[in-house]
Amino acid sequence: xxxxxxxxxxxxxxxxxxxxxxxxxxxxxxxxxxxxxxxxxxxxxxxxxxxxxxxxxxxxxxxxxxxxxxxxxxxxxxxxxxxxxxxxxxxxxxxxxxxxxxxxxxxxxxxxxxxxxxxxxxxxxxxxxxxxxxxxxxxxxxxxxxxxxxxxxxxxxxxxxxxxxxxxxxxxxxxxxxxxxxxxxxxxxxxxxxxxxxxxxxxxxxxxxxxxxxxxxxxxxxxxxxxxxxxxxxxxxxxxxxxxxxxxxxxxxxxxxxxxxxxxxxxxxxxxxxxxxxxxxxxxxxxxxxxxxxxxxxxxxxxxxxxxxxxxxxxxxxxxxxxxxxxxxxxxxxxxxxxxxxxxxxxxxxxxxxxxxxxxxxxxxxxxxxxxxxxxxxxxxxxxxxxxxxxxxxxxxxxxxxxxxxxxxxxxxxxxxxxxxxxxxxxxxxxxxxxxxxxxxxxxxxxxxxxxxxxxxxxxxxxxxxxx
Amino acid sequence: xxxxxxxxxxxxxxxxxxxxxxxxxxxxxxxxxxxxxxxxxxxxxxxxxxxxxxxxxxxxxxxxxxxxxxxxxxxxxxxxxxxxxxxxxxxxxxxxxxxxxxxxxxxxxxxxxxxxxxxxxxxxxxxxxxxxxxxxxxxxxxxxxxxxxxxxxxxxxxxxxxxxxxxxxxxxxxxxxxxxxxxxxxxxxxxxxxxxxxxxx
Numbered sequence: 082x083x084x085x086x087x088x089x090x091x092x093x094x095x096x097x098x099x100x101x102x103x104x105x106x107x108x109x110x111x112x113x114x115x116x117x118x119x120x121x122x123x124x125x126x127x128x129x130x131x132x133x134x135x136x137x138x139x140x141x142x143x144x145x146x147x148x149x150x151x152x153x154x155x156x157x158x159x160x161x162x163x164x165x166x167x168x169x170x171x172x173x174x175x176x177x178x179x180x181x182x183x184x185x186x187x188x189x190x191x192x193x194x195x196x197x198x199x200x201x202x203x204x205x206x207x208x209x210x211x212x213x214x215x216x217x218x219x220x221x222x223x224x225x226x227x228x229x230x231x232x233x234x235x236x237x238x239x240x241x242x243x244x245x246x247x248x249x250x251x252x253x254x255x256x257x258x259x260x261x262x263x264x265x266x267x268x269x270x271x272x273x274x275x276x277x278x279x280x281x282x283x284x285x286x287x288x289x290x291x292x293x294x295x296x297x298x299x300x301x302x303x304x305x306x307x308x309x310x311x312x313x314x315x316x317x318x319x320x321x322x323x324x325x326x327x328x329x330x331x332x333x334x335x336x337x338x339x340x341x342x343x344x345x346x347x348x349x350x351x352x353x354x355x356x357x358x359x360x361x362x363x364x365x366x367x368x369x370x371x372x373x374x375x376x377x378x379x380x381x382x383x384x385x386x387x388x389x390x391x392x393x394x395x396x397x398x399x400x401x402x403x404x405x406x407x408x409x410x411x412x413x414x415x416x417x418x419x420x421x422x423x424x425x426x427x428x429x430x431x432x433x434x435x436x437x438x439x440x441x442x443x444x445x446x447x448x449x450x451x452x453x454x455x456x457x458x459x460x461x462x463x464x465x466x467x468x469x470x471x472x473x474x475x476x477x478x479x480x481x482x483x484x485x486x487x488x489x490x491x492x493x494x495x496x497x498x499x500x501x502x503x504x505x506x507x508x509x510x511x512x513x514x515x516x517x518x519x520x521x522x523x524x525x526x527x528x529x530x531x532x533x534x535x536x537x538x539x540x541x542x543x544x545x546x547x548x549x
Numbered sequence: 550x551x552x553x554x555x556x557x558x559x560x561x562x563x564x565x566x567x568x569x570x571x572x573x574x575x576x577x578x579x580x581x582x583x584x585x586x587x588x589x590x591x592x593x594x595x596x597x598x599x600x601x602x603x604x605x606x607x608x609x610x611x612x613x614x615x616x617x618x619x620x621x622x623x624x625x626x627x628x629x630x631x632x633x634x635x636x637x638x639x640x641x642x643x644x645x646x647x648x649x650x651x652x653x654x655x656x657x658x659x660x661x662x663x664x665x666x667x668x669x670x671x672x673x674x675x676x677x678x679x680x681x682x683x684x685x686x687x688x689x690x691x692x693x694x695x696x697x698x699x700x701x702x703x704x705x706x707x708x709x710x711x712x713x714x715x716x717x718x719x720x721x722x723x724x725x726x727x728x729x730x731x732x733x734x735x736x737x738x739x740x741x742x743x744x745x746x747x748x749x750x
Binding site for chain 2: 094095096097098100102104106108110117118120121124129131134145146160162163165166169203205206211212213226227228229230231232234235238239240241243245277278281282308311312313333334338339341342345377379396397398400401404494495496503513515516517518521
């Protein structure tokens with residue numbers, strides 16, 4: 082048998098039909114659904130008189146619109162359009178008989194946090210969702226990617242996707258990370274190196290010692306932002322850490338099924354002599370704590386650096402950098418550590434898991450949020466929130482002056498009331514710094530939870546290593 | 550879905566690179582449960598000021614481009630969020646074709662589900678068409694999907710590559726789900742085999 086990459090193996094195991102031109106029907110094991118990208122798909126099913134083919138493989142949770150304030154079960158807390166969208170998901174889940182975690186359920190949260198937490202996401206699976214950050218699930222060695230609403234409808238109706246295979250790209254992070262450097266710094270640094278279109282047409286497998294050393298939470302952070310690098314999906318081969326994380330979760334296999342699954346999962350790795358269409362190698366020790374300065378996730382620099390001059394770029398990026406500096410209210414040559422912020426947002430499907438909250442709480446413990454600064458922690462799920470309360474993290478945040486919120490996407494994309502005002506500047510642990518992403522005219526700097534926590538204490542972008 | 554075969558139309562130049570789907574249709578317009586009516590909010594934050602008035606120098610607000618059917622855009626168009634509201638908004642405005650040096654994967658696929666043709670051309674070709682588009686309403690660009698060609702107003706022809714299945718569906722306005730349903734037997738067979746081999750999934 083010819084050597085295969087992990088992606089090749091998962092792909093081959095899911096081709097339900099192949100046409101002569103290589104167009105395939107890829108079978109989908111798990112379909113995750115949220116309220117924003119699904120109403121038109123369910124409506125399409127109704128209009129065509131179609132059913133959901135595999136409701137037992139379809140899991141829905143509202144996350145984008147939901148308020149993150151206490152008492153939000155009261156529908157009056159939601160603006161009417163949000164309420165209609167969440168109500169539509171309530172109804173669609175019920176009508177079509179799919180698994181559902183409503184706002185009132187403690188297990189509710191961001192779809193990409195709930196999936197792994199509940200054991201829906203397992204190694205070797207195909208996972209899709211009408212959401213680009215579906216790449217997150219690749220941390221389990223599952224082929225996971227975002228799709229549009231028409232494709233959501235296609236998967237609901239047929240449990241397959243029409244696909245052509247992507248190319249294979251290997252991103253290797255060798256050696257150890259330095260203190261203060263996290264999974265977020267890895268993933269941002271990769272995008273900084275490859276650009277936001279560098280992964281277009283590829284599925285990335287992240288490997289190397291620094292990746293193996295990461296926890297499952299860290300691996301999810303890395304894969305989550307594969308999409309920001311333009312890749313269809315990001316993958317990490319499953320290992321003992323993966324199996325340990327999955328074991329005992331509500332929807333993970335049990336008993337004999339667990340043993341059978343484990344035997345299969347242990348075959349899920351790239352063969353030594355597999356073919357790679359593109360290889361990127363970065364030394365772990367070369368990665369610093371980074372922040373973004375512009376309006377694209379590729380605008381990444383070490384915190385010790387300065388705002389770059391647009392002329393230092395080439396092609397269309399010169400104009401884009403000029404526009405970004407104007408939008409961000411920054412001048413070339415300015416030290417990143419001198420940039421003052423108004424808001425800190427810790428949360429999102431990138432960094433809203435328990436380990437992220439622990440890292441932030443470590444920095445914050447016994448200290449106070451800078452006067453006048455708005456700082457919020459939004460746990461990724463109700464269960465993350467409960468665990469953080471149990472571990473005393475919530476108290477650390479509250480005593481420091483952070484708002485301690487309910488679970489949801491929140492200020493990552495500001496579809497709910499958590500938004501920046503024009504000109505406000507935010508240190509955010511989310512994944513996108515696009516113009517207007519966190520609110521019209523809002524300015525976003527992406528970074529790790531520890532770096533965002535450090536910024537909350539000083540009121541400006543800060544090198545967390547100085548507080549360690 | 551509406552068929553796409555040939556198009557002769559005004560092209561609007563948007564040379565900015567990395568135009569993301571948040572720019573194409575900001576999140577406040579994603580709260581709809583319909584596909585229609587998003588054209589008025591296409592590029593909303595670039596197109597209107599804080600009072601909701603049109604920003605005169607935004608390209609689609611200029612008289613020459615108000616009826617544009619083609620966009621010529623910078624690299625990596627449609628990056629970011631998977632929101633299909635982006636092609637819905639483009640289509641509702643009247644855009645049927647976007648030309649760039651590259652597109653983000655999900656956006657690219659979403660276009661084909663909505664009768665929009667995204668065309669990838671080399672930088673030199675996009676540069677020529679960008680200049681052409683900058684001439685305004687008098688310069689019409691012609692797109693021919695069957696022959697996989699784009700013709701500038703000066704008659705310069707550029708050929709583009711496209712996946713044969715996607716081309717077939719777009720030319721004939723075919724519904725993907727209907728096509729896949731015809732292969733239900735293959736899906737049934739696969740499902741039975743997968744259930745035996747990986748019962749936990």
